[in-house]
Amino acid sequence: MKRWEKEHEEKEEFEVDVFKELNDLSAEVISRTAFGSSFEEGKRIFLLQEQQISLTLQAMRSIYIPGFRYLPTKNNMMRRRLEKETRESVRRLIEKSRKGRENSKNLLSLLISASEEEHGFGMEEVINECKTFYFAGKETTSGLLTWALLLLALHQEWQDKARKEVLRFCKGNNLPSAENLNDFKIVTMILNETLRLYPPIVALTRGTSKDIKLGDLEIPANTQFYVSVAAVHHDTEIWGEDALEFNPQRFAESRKHLASFFPFALGPRVCVGQNLAMVEAKIVLAMIVQNFSLALSPSYVHAPTMRLTLQPQYGAPILFRKI
Numbered sequence: 001m002k003r004w005e006k007e008h009e010e011k012e013e014f015e016v017d018v019f020k021e022l023n024d025l026s027a028e029v030i031s032r033t034a035f036g037s038s039f040e041e042g043k044r045i046f047l048l049q050e051q052q053i054s055l056t057l058q059a060m061r062s063i064y065i066p067g068f069r070y071l072p073t074k075n076n077m078m079r080r081r082l083e084k085e086t087r088e089s090v091r092r093l094i095e096k097s098r099k100g101r102e103n104s105k106n107l108l109s110l111l112i113s114a115s116e117e118e119h120g121f122g123m124e125e126v127i128n129e130c131k132t133f134y135f136a137g138k139e140t141t142s143g144l145l146t147w148a149l150l151l152l153a154l155h156q157e158w159q160d161k162a163r164k165e166v167l168r169f170c171k172g173n174n175l176p177s178a179e180n181l182n183d184f185k186i187v188t189m190i191l192n193e194t195l196r197l198y199p200p201i202v203a204l205t206r207g208t209s210k211d212i213k214l215g216d217l218e219i220p221a222n223t224q225f226y227v228s229v230a231a232v233h234h235d236t237e238i239w240g241e242d243a244l245e246f247n248p249q250r251f252a253e254s255r256k257h258l259a260s261f262f263p264f265a266l267g268p269r270v271c272v273g274q275n276l277a278m279v280e281a282k283i284v285l286a287m288i289v290q291n292f293s294l295a296l297s298p299s300y301v302h303a304p305t306m307r308l309t310l311q312p313q314y315g316a317p318i319l320f321r322k323i
C-alpha cells in the first residue's frame, strides 16, 4: 500500500489492477509462511508453474487421444522440461533450507524433519508436497481477495460496513491483531459471500471406489465425475431467488445444510490451507478498507474465466482514494 501511495503521490485518486498485485502478495505470503523464503527465491518456481498451467489448459481444451501425451510433440516435451526444472528448483530450495533450519517451524522444515525419520517421506514426496503448496496457496487466495475487492468497489454500503467494523476493533492499529480477526463478523460474512459467488475452485473431481446410489442416480464403481461447487453455490432452491446477488447478510445466520457451501471442499480432502487463506484475506481486506475508499474503474470488464482457478479475464482495475 505504501508503494501504491508513493507511486501516485500527486493524485487524489489512482487506479490499480489489484489482480496482479494480490497475486504477488499471496505468492510472498505462501513463500514466507510455508517455506521460510522470500517471493524472490520462489519466483522461478511460480514462473515455471505458470507456464505449466498454460500448457495444461491447452491440453484440457484439446481432443483427448489416449497415449498422445507420451509422444515427443513440442508441447509434451516442454511439459516434461518444465516439470524437471520445477523439481530441480524445489530441490535446491530444500537443500538450502536443510542447512539453516534451526528453530524453524515452517511447513518445509516439518516436511524435512519427517523425511529424516525412519520410514519417513522420501525426497521425491517432499518435492511433490512443496509443488502442491506453491500451486494451491497462491492463485486461490489472490482470487478470493480480488473478487472481494471488486464486490466491495461495487457495493459501497458493504464497504462502509466493513470499514466501520475494522475501525471499531482495530482502534487505529493499521495491522489487525489475532483477537481482532475473531471480532470481524462483517468482514467474514463478506469473504464468505465472495467465496459463494466466485469460488476460486469452481469444481471438484471425485471418483467412486464402489457402486453407490446418489438420490435417484446409480453410479458404478470407478466412475470419475465433477462436483460443481459453483452450481451448488448459485442454486436458487438452496439460496433463494436472490442467489446471484451479493448479499453477505445471508451469512449472518448459520446454514441449514453444511454441503450447500464448500469453497474449500469437504471431508478427508478438505483444504489444509483454509485457515491461512481466511486469516490472510481478513488482514489484507482490513488494511485496505482502513486506508482507502474503493470504486470500480470504468475500464473494468466483467469476464470471470477459468484458468484452473476462477479469474477476472481482463484484470481487476480499481480506483483508490486515500481516506
Ligand code: HEM
Pocket (backbone or CB within 6 Å): 030, 034, 132, 133, 136, 137, 138, 140, 141, 144, 199, 200, 201, 204, 205, 263, 264, 265, 268, 269, 270, 271, 272, 273, 274, 276, 277
Ligand atoms: C481462498 C483460498 C483457497 C481455496 C478456495 C482453496 C480451495 C481448495 C479446495 C476446494 C481443495 C480441494 C481440492 C480437491 O479435493 O479436489 C483444496 C485443497 C488443498 N489446498 Fe486449498 N484453497 C485455498 C487456499 C489454500 C492455501 C493458502 C493453501 C496452502 C497453505 C492451500 C493448500 C491446499 C492443499 C495442500 C490441498 C490438497 C489437500 C489434499 O489433497 O489432501 N489451499 N483447496
